[in-house]
Amino acid sequence: MRKPDKKTYLFGALFLFVVGAIGFLLLARGDSARFGQGEETGKEQGGQSTGQTSPFSGISCRNYNRRGIAVMLSGDAITRPLSGFNSADLVVNMPVITDSITRFMAVYVCGDPPEIGSVRSARDDFIPLVLGWDLIYAHWGGSHFALEKLASVAVDNLDALPDYGQAFYRKSGIPMPHNGFTSMPRLLKAAQKLNYSLIGKAISFFPHLPVQQDICQAADCQDSKKLDLGFPGNFAVHYVYDGTKNEFRRWRGGQPETDKNDSQPVAAKVVVIMRVKSQQIEGQYNDVGVVGTGDCAVYQNGVEILGRWEKKSETAPLRFLDGSGQEIEFTPGQIWLEMVQTNQAVTWQ
Secondary structure (H helix, E strand, O other): OOOOOHHHHHHHHHHHHHHHHHHHHHHHHHHHHHOOOOOOOOOOEOOEOOOOEOOOOOOEOOOOOEOOEEEEEOOOHHHOOOEOHHHOOEEEEEEOOOOOOEEEEEEEOOOOOOOEEOEOOEOHHHHHHHHHOOOEEEEOOEOHHHHHHHHHOOOOEEEOOOOOOOOOEEOOOOOOOOOEEEOHHHHHHHHHHOOOOOEOOOOOOOOEOOHHHOOOOOOOOOOOEEEEOOOOHHHOEEEEEEOOOOEEEEEEOOEEOEOOOOOOEOEEOEEEEEEEOEEEEEOOEEEEOOOEEEEEEEEEOOEEEEEEEEEOOOOOOOEEEOOOOOEOOEOOOOEEEEEEEOOOOOEEO
């Protein structure tokens, strides 16, 4: 038998390498499809749920098991349009001065926005939400109430003052304190640097309807209905329901809300009105009661569902219950949680 020469060995090795590479690529492609890695935005793939979904929005995405990061955002008119709304799984809007200024907390699991801001200070009444949802809390300083609370409870937080993780930056041409910004890559890098866990809890914080039920259920889906929240002046908010797209377009201060990152309108699949008590506690600081129970209304699929909210403790998750005491199932998609005072006039017509 003739002994194989060097060329035969080289050809065989090359053949095995090519076969192995093809096999690896096919395997990787299968894993990518299985874990939803073809989607960067958190939208459904081909209209079908992979079963691996955001614990907030219920949408399939690559980062479904990534721990959520909450970022405090400005409500001031000078900062509009804000960057990062359309990448959020959930946004909380809460008054930080009773009957006046509101501020946002945007929660990110699926999205990777290149810019988020204007970033503002922490407030103590957002912290129970952070605890209940096991979030990393990103903010630019905070009220002394918030900083004292953060020092006394187990919250992984990223503070621009002193910015140990180097997650934040200031943009030129914008007056302070409105020029503070961050991004998801910066936040993730900072969290890793500070040894914060980036793996989320293997639970869904809200139950969701099947994707197939993402349809208008109102009597006439072609008619636009308006949801007015009763906030004052530049902080006035209303939503206009679009039955053809089954979404709620957000307006603020008389102008359509848009995201500066993509210049697209901000539209929610679900708007939740949470009735809360707000009281001034010192100067410009108020306190909003987010632990306990109260009335709520859920707007989705063109209809209103009345019920109550429940948060049994600071570390318990927030739940929304219908009239029979069952948790309300949300339509998959972005959620806007609007905190309004118990006596605030909200209209849906």
